[in-house]
Amino acid sequence: MKRILILGGGFGGVEAAIYLKKNNYDVTLVSDRDFFYIYPTSIWIPTREYDFKDVCLSLHDLQHAHDFKLIIDSVISISAKEHNITLKSGLVLQEYDYLVLAMGASKMQHKGIENTLSICGTPEQSLEIRNKFDALIEKGSAKVCFGFGGNPHDTSAVRGGPGFELLFNFHNLLKKKGIRENYELTFFAPMAEPGKRMGPQALKMMDTFFSRLNINKHFGKKIKSFEKDYVLFEDDSKLESDFTMFIPAGSGHTVVKDSDLPLNAAGFITTDDYSNVIFSDETMPTNIYAIGDIAALEGYEWRAKQGHIAEVMARNVAHNIKEREANGTNFKGYHKHLNILCVMDSGDGAAFVYRDEKRAFMFPMPYLGHTLKKAWGKYCKLSKLGKIPRIPGM
Numbered sequence: 489m490k491r492i493l494i495l496g497g498g499f500g501g502v503e504a505a506i507y508l509k510k511n512n513y514d515v516t517l518v519s520d521r522d523f524f525y526i527y528p529t530s531i532w533i534p535t536r537e538y539d540f541k542d543v544c545l546s547l548h549d550l551q552h553a554h555d556f557k558l559i560i561d562s563v564i565s566i567s568a569k570e571h572n573i574t575l576k577s578g579l580v581l582q583e584y585d586y587l588v589l590a591m592g593a594s595k596m597q598h599k600g601i602e603n604t605l606s607i608c609g610t611p612e613q614s615l616e617i618r619n620k621f622d623a624l625i626e627k628g629s630a631k632v633c634f635g636f637g638g639n640p641h642d643t644s645a646v647r648g649g650p651g652f653e654l655l656f657n658f659h660n661l662l663k664k665k666g667i668r669e670n671y672e673l674t675f676f677a678p679m680a681e682p683g684k685r686m687g688p689q690a691l692k693m694m695d696t697f698f699s700r701l702n703i704n705k706h707f708g709k710k711i712k713s714f715e716k717d718y719v720l721f722e723d724d725s726k727l728e729s730d731f732t733m734f735i736p737a738g739s740g741h742t743v744v745k746d747s748d749l750p751l752n753a754a755g756f757i758t759t760d761d762y763s764n765v766i767f768s769d770e771t772m773p774t775n776i777y778a779i780g781d782i783a784a785l786e787g788y789e790w791r792a793k794q795g796h797i798a799e800v801m802a803r804n805v806a807h808n809i810k811e812r813e814a815n816g817t818n819f820k821g822y823h824k825h826l827n828i829l830c831v832m833d834s835g836d837g838a839a840f841v842y843r844d845e846k847r848a849f850m851f852p853m854p855y856l857g858h859t860l861k862k863a864w865g866k867y868c869k870l871s872k873l874g875k876i877p878r879i880p881g882m
């Protein structure tokens with residue numbers, strides 16, 4: 489039986505384990521945490537609508553449901569050439585026929601980043617943001633800034649949506665408590681038109697949201713540093729902030745940057761459309777795949793690293809390995825599945841955002857959207873555990 493080693497237990501890694509097991513391979517998954525973290529629903533932790541555990545799915549439960557092997561440990565180095573994966577415990581994994589890399593991305597480093605928290609950082613940061621929100625509410629009034637940054641080497645690694653969502657949810661929380669007018673909320677980003685890749689209609693709609701909800705905009709100035717109580721910009725102007733929630737753009741995973749894997753300028757692993765890692769040196773192995781945020785995403789200017797794309801890549805890899813083993817050539821690629829798809833939550837409703845090669849639109853879904861996103865979170869857990877059937881493509 490062929491042995492497949494998967495590194496990472498997020499959207500990509502878990503989906504790959506589930507689908508490779510369906511093909512009866514000997515699958516081992518390595519993850520540095522013992523739970524699969526459902527990032528899209530983590531936006532409700534800081535506002536106390538969800539507990540931390542609501543957003544986690546035990547990898548042990550997934551292991552029992554799908555019968556893969558599980559190692560909870562941290563990958564500290566990868567040598568593709570030597571066929572060596574070294575874990576923090578000292579264990580060295582060498583016995584695999586195929587390697588699937590799915591460890592996500594690291595983050596761009598900004599000066600003073602320790603003065604911020606990110607909803608897209610380690611899962612535990614959502615709890616720290618919750619504590620900050622509690623303290624800000626206790627204080628009775630405050631200036632609070634939400635923002636995201638860019639990566640000049642790879643625009644697909646920019647993640648702004650959860651920043652908008654958290655801001656709208658915080659606004660709603662304050663409104664519910666009847667204290668919204670005591671808080672100055674600002675959204676900031678270094679680009680002139682943050683959210684532009686969602687399409688022109690979405691950009692206009694976001695503008696309307698900001699005006700209607702009395703949220704200040706601070707766009708188009710590069711960030712110099714984050715200080716304790718302000719954000720400093722390139723022209724030395726300051727944005728006062730009692731608390732700054734900032735999402736740095738993604739950059740290549742630090743372990744991958746120190747490896748012999750081929751990388752793009754931002755440090756993401758270069759692959760072909762079939763997620764097969766492509767080395768320029770022909771003596772290097774051909775049995776390595778990279779999926780999800782760890783991989784360089786090629787294609788449209790508006791392309792974005794998203795969970796559902798990680799899952800498409802994972803299912804493709806399961807298919808492509810099977811095809812390869814059967815000496816076939818009917819491989820599946822991810823390019824034709826590239827789109828932006830999200831239900832952007834606002835606390836009391838949501839907006840449906842969609843973009844592909846032909847269309848770009850956003851439409852409001854008052855109340856229903858919020859319920860729909862929550863229902864998706866439940867579907868995500870139950871379907872991955874095999875307790876309910878999968879909806880094709882989801």
Ligand SMILES: Cc1cc2nc3c(=O)[nH]c(=O)nc-3n(C[C@H](O)[C@H](O)[C@H](O)COP(=O)(O)OP(=O)(O)OC[C@H]3O[C@@H](n4cnc5c(N)ncnc54)[C@H](O)[C@@H]3O)c2cc1C
Nearest residue numbers: 496497498499500520563591592608650780781794795796
């Ligand atoms: C707040 C938020 C909201 C989002 N909303 C949406 C949305 O609505 N729709 C959508 O499609 N996408 C959304 N995304 C994006 C989506 O979550 C990511 O694209 C997706 O998580 C990528 O999956 P991945 O498997 O590549 O990486 P991850 O999900 O980040 O998983 C990486 C895994 O690797 C493990 N790992 C990392 N380093 C090591 C190591 N050294 N050793 C061992 N294990 C390691 C981690 O513990 C983790 O299990 C959102 C992201 C965030 C942060």
